[in-house]
Amino acid sequence: xxxxxxxxxxxxxxxxxxxxxxxxxxxxxxxxxxxxxxxxxxxxxxxxxxxxxxxxxxxxxxxxxxxxxxxxxxxxxxxxxxxxxxxxxxxxxxxxxxxxxxxxxxxxxxxxxxxxxxxxxxxxxxxxxxxxxxxxxxxxxxxxxxxxxxxxxxxxxxxxxxxxxxxxxxxxxxxxxxxxxxxxxxxxxxxxxxxxxxxxxxxxxxxxxxxxxxxxxxxxxxxxxxxxxxxxxxxxxxxxxxxxxxxxxxxxxxxxxxxxxxxxxxxxxxxxxxxxxxxxxxxxxxxxxxxxxxxxxxxxxxxxxxxxxxxxxxxxxxxxxxxxxxxxxxxxxxxxxxxxxxxxxxxxxxxxxxxxxxxxxxxxxxxxxx
Amino acid sequence: xxxxxxxxxxxxxxxxxxxxxxxxxxxxxxxxxxxxxxxxxxxxxxxxxxxxxxxxxxxxxxxxxxxxxxxxxxxxxxxxxxxxxxxxxxxxxxxxxxxxxxxxxxxxxxxxxxxxxxxxxxxxxxxxxxxxxxxxxxxxxxxxxxxxxxxxxxxxxxxxxxxxxxxxxxxxxxxxxxxxxxxxxxxxxxxxxxxxxxxxxxxxxxxxxxxxxxxxxxxxxxxxxxxxxxxxxxxxxxxxxxxxxxx
Numbered sequence: 097x098x099x100x101x102x103x104x105x106x107x108x109x110x111x112x113x114x115x116x117x118x119x120x121x122x123x124x125x126x127x128x129x130x131x132x133x134x135x136x137x138x139x140x141x142x143x144x145x146x147x148x149x150x151x152x153x154x155x156x157x158x159x160x161x162x163x164x165x166x167x168x169x170x171x172x173x174x175x176x177x178x179x180x181x182x183x184x185x186x187x188x189x190x191x192x193x194x195x196x197x198x199x200x201x202x203x204x205x206x207x208x209x210x211x212x213x214x215x216x217x218x219x220x221x222x223x224x225x226x227x228x229x230x231x232x233x234x235x236x237x238x239x240x241x242x243x244x245x246x247x248x249x250x251x252x253x254x255x256x257x258x259x260x261x262x263x264x265x266x267x268x269x270x271x272x273x274x275x276x277x278x279x280x281x282x283x284x285x286x287x288x289x290x291x292x293x294x295x296x297x298x299x300x301x302x303x304x305x306x307x308x309x310x311x312x313x314x315x316x317x318x319x320x321x322x323x324x325x326x327x328x329x330x331x332x333x334x335x336x337x338x339x340x341x342x343x344x345x346x347x348x349x350x351x352x353x354x355x356x357x358x359x360x361x362x363x364x365x366x367x368x369x370x371x372x373x374x375x376x377x378x379x380x381x382x383x384x385x386x387x388x389x390x391x392x393x394x395x396x397x398x399x400x401x402x403x404x405x406x407x408x409x410x411x412x413x414x415x416x417x418x419x420x421x422x423x424x425x426x427x428x429x430x431x432x433x434x435x436x437x438x439x440x441x442x443x444x445x446x447x448x449x450x451x452x453x454x455x456x457x458x459x460x461x462x463x464x465x466x
Numbered sequence: 467x468x469x470x471x472x473x474x475x476x477x478x479x480x481x482x483x484x485x486x487x488x489x490x491x492x493x494x495x496x497x498x499x500x501x502x503x504x505x506x507x508x509x510x511x512x513x514x515x516x517x518x519x520x521x522x523x524x525x526x527x528x529x530x531x532x533x534x535x536x537x538x539x540x541x542x543x544x545x546x547x548x549x550x551x552x553x554x555x556x557x558x559x560x561x562x563x564x565x566x567x568x569x570x571x572x573x574x575x576x577x578x579x580x581x582x583x584x585x586x587x588x589x590x591x592x593x594x595x596x597x598x599x600x601x602x603x604x605x606x607x608x609x610x611x612x613x614x615x616x617x618x619x620x621x622x623x624x625x626x627x628x629x630x631x632x633x634x635x636x637x638x639x640x641x642x643x644x645x646x647x648x649x650x651x652x653x654x655x656x657x658x659x660x661x662x663x664x665x666x667x668x669x670x671x672x673x674x675x676x677x678x679x680x681x682x683x684x685x686x687x688x689x690x691x692x693x694x695x696x697x698x699x700x701x702x703x704x705x706x707x708x709x710x711x712x713x
Contacts, residue, residue, distance in 0.1 A: 403517070408554040408608075411514050412568035412624065413542035413575065422567060426558025 102175045109175075111346035111378055112288050112317045116260055117208070120234035125150045126205040128231075132157075135201050135228050137439045143196025146184060150233070151202075151209030153184075161195070162186070168212050170240060174290060177238035177264035183212035188221035197437065198225040204233030204257060213239040217247035217273075224250040226440050229283070232258040239265050243273035245297060251277045252440050253306075254447055258284040265290065271297025271326075278435050279306035280444045281316050282451040289318040295329040295357075305334035307428040309451050310343035310375075320349045324357040324390075331361075336431040337368040338424055339375035346378035351392055353385040360390040368398035369427050371420070421452040467492050467529060467664045468513075468632055474523035474689075475512045482508045484689035485524070490632070495658070495665040497675055497700060500686035501708040506668045507551060509686070510636035513666075514548035515541050528632065542568075543575035545631030547624075549638045553617040556608035561620065562590060564608045565627055572628065593626035597653050615646035622653035633658050634666045639674035651677030672704040685711050 099121050102109040128149055136145060144161035147154045153165055167182040186198060202211070217223060221244070229235055235257065243249055247270065255261050261281075269275045281287050293302045308316035322331045337345035351362040368377030379396040401423050409419035428448055435441040468490040475483040482505045490496050500506050512519045513526065515538035526533040528544060536544065556564065570580040581589070594604050597619045609617050618638055625633055635654070639647055655678055658665045667680060675683070675697065683699040684691045685708070693699065693711055703711065 402554075402556075404554045405556050407514075407516050407538060408550070408556070409564070409568070410538035411516075411542055411548045411550075412564070412628065413539050413572035414568050415539045415571060415575075416537070418567065418571060419539075422559055422563075423556070426556065429558045 108319060111315070111344065111348075113286065113315050114288075116286070117234050120206075120208040120259060123207045123233075125207045125233075128203060128205055132203065135230065136199055137197065137226065137443055139197045139437075139439045141194055141196030143198045146198075146200045147203070148200070148211060149203045150205055150207060151211040162188070163198070168214055168240070172238050172240075172264060172266060174238070174264045176236055176262045176288065177212075177290070179236055180210040180212040180238040183214070185214040185216065186223060186225070187214075187216045188223055189218035190220050192218075192221055195223055197439070198223060200225065200227045202227060202229045202235055202237070204229075204231035204235050204259060206233050208234040208236065210236040211238075213237065215239065215241045215249060215251070217243045217249055219244045220246045222248045224252075224437055224440070226252045226254070226443075228254045229257045229261050229285070234260040234262070236262045237264070239263070241265065241267035241275065243267070243269045243275055245271045245273060247273045249275050250435075250437060251275075252435060252437070252444070253277075253279045254444060255279070255281040255285060255287060256283040256447060260287070261285045262288040263290070265292065267291070267293040267302070268296045269293065269300040269302050272299045273297060274301040276303045276434075276436075277305075278431070278444070279318075280432065280447055281306070281308045281310070282447040284312070284314065286315045287317065289316075289320075291320045292323075293321070294323045294325055295331065296325050298326045299328040300326065301330045303332040303334075303434070305332065305431050305434065307336045307338070307431045307448060308345045308347070309338045309428070309448065310345050311340040311371075312343060313341070314343040316345045318347045318349070320347075321352065322350065322362070323352040323354065324360045324362065325354045327356065327358045327360070329357060329360050331363070333364045333366070334431050334434060335366045336428045337366075337377045337379070338371060338428060339368070339377050340371035342372075342374050344376040344378070346380070348378075348380040348382070350382035350384065351394070353387050353390050353392065355386040357387045358389045360387060360392065362390070362392040364394035364396075365430070366394075366396040367427070367430075369424060370398065370400050371424065421449075424452055425449060468666070469527045470524070471526075472524035473512070473521070473526060475508065475519055475521045477508070477519055481522070482689055483512065486686070486690050488684065488691060490664045490666060492664055493661045494682065495667065495678065495680045497667045497669060497680040497683045498686050499669060499683060499700065499703055504686045505689045506686055507636055510548060510634050510668055513541075513546065513634050514538060539571065540575065542628075542630075543572045547628055547630035547633045549621045549625065549633060549635035551637040551640055553609050553621055555610045557610050559608050560606060561604045561608050561623075562587070565590060565624060568624075569627060589627055590623075593623045596626065596656065597622050598649060599623050614641035615643065618642055618646065618650050619653070622650055622657070626653065626657045629657070631662065632664045632666070634668070636668045637670065638667070639669055639671065647674065648677060654678045672700050675700045687711070
């Protein structure tokens with residue numbers, strides 16, 4: 097496969113390092129460790145479960161329910177997402193039976209794989225989807241979401257893998273519909289996250305946020321555009337970046353308010369925490385407003401752990417590493433506390449705690465090729 | 467319990483403590499009084515082990531061990547408690563979480579078993595009740611949105627839960643109205659006035675010493691103890707001011 101990748105000279109890619117991708121693309125898949133750790137979350141109504149290894153569905157480990165697998169009609173023209181042309185489709189119409197939590201595990205074994213997902217919700221349909229990324233390789237995903245009137249979707253992603261994870265979202269949120277996308281990067285992988293979310297109906301709600309944790313030479317790079325096309329829309333972007341060592345976290349988040357999208361209420365909060373002087377956090381909030389009666393707040397801060405708080409904790413007997421972990425955990429809490437589903441939120445919090453307590457997840461969950 | 471000999475310390479090459487000596491035995495309450503700039507808070511921070519305070523001479527032993535050789539958290543585990551003049555706010559960390567983390571870290575450091583969540587909550591409730599700090603407040607973020615008096619009461623709750631051997635209380639009386647002062651003083655007496663425990667009260671004013679009567683009063687001026695005496699010395703200072711003694 098020949099890979100045409102964007103260069104850092106393009107503004108939207110200037111904080112990304114895609115140099116590892118050709119290597120992954122040239123490698124053959126390795127072997128899956130067996131048994132795989134139990135990654136399924138316990139929840140009240142067990143929903144569909146999909147296990148993809150290197151982008152291929154493992155039928156015997158999966159329970160598709162109403163989810164279909166196949167080629168998708170619409171492709172993306174995004175520089176990475178265009179490689180993902182087929183995959184899974186979750187289609188729910190008005191009056192569907194309760195679905196339960198949809199769980200998708202993506203395991204990589206050392207190579208590159210590309211997979212698309214579609215979530216198409218009809219009027220009043222409701223779904224909650226959690227995706228977990230493990231193993232090592234380049235995992236490239238494109239997710240297309242369409243929410244009709246009053247539909248509700250919660251998409252949560254736990255990135256615990258090594259290598260590179262690129263996730264691209266394209267979403268349309270209809271009248272009175274609600275979309276929440278939450279991402280936690282707490283593995284050893286570099287990431288590139290792109291989201292293009294359009295509020296296409298009156299009184300739509302969209303939230304995109306999460307926590308990016310990086311150490312060593314890791315790079316996380318999130319790029320979001322949230323576009324209000326109709327009046328009375330509400331959007332929230334809450335991102336917390338933590339960078340240690342020589343790592344870099346970048347979040348570029350834009351809110352666009354089209355002419356006529358009056359009474360828009362937009363809020364952005366991009367905060368970065370540097371755990372070492374050699375680490376980097378880039379925060380780039382952008383507003384582009386063409387309506388005159390809107391409320392858009394944005395805040396971006398980058399700082400270090402509070403020395404007074406560290407000494408206060410030490411004076412009560414908390415060792416330095418534990419004190420730093422506690423304060424860092426409190427810092428990312430803002431982004432994780434917003435996840436409504438308890439089982440999912442607890443899994444996110446556990447991932448973050450594990451990252452803080454012992455360093456990044458080792459890629460031993462799945463054996464990669466060496 | 468605590469033996470300070472000829473302690474010299476400062477901040478950024480500026481000498482502040484210039485040969486301070488002091489001994490505190492188990493069961494004793496000592497008050498250190500002195501004018502602004504005498505080095506009172508520096509003494510608290512040096513004993514607590516704060517970064518940026520450099521010891522250039524002398525020694526401090528705590529129960530026979532070299533205190534200055536320990537990190538701040540090791541000092542706490544050894545039984546030292548530093549009460550802050552300005553307790554720090556920690557958004558996102560609840561008092562309960564903060565204290566349970568602290569208590570269990572100390573117990574681990576001493577080779578003791580960690581306290582269960584249930585036992586800890588009972589202990590926190592009992593200590594909170596005694597100082598008028600409700601469980602609702604205990605579940606809120608550490609000192610965030612607390613008034614000056616609430617922060618100082620919260621310091622006492624922490625002290626009651628941690629049960630240190632030696633409490634160094636830096637201007638615990640500052641910013642308190644007379645009712646809050648009484649609550650805090652009662653806390654000090656209840657928690658620390660015991661045969662095996664000692665207190666070093668660092669204060670500007672006599673009023674706390676009316677409620678927590680010390681066994682010894684010392685005057686700190688120009689970085690060293692210039693006079694020591696019994697409780698009557700505090701009254702003399704209140705009457706005549708520091709100028710006559712420090713001069």
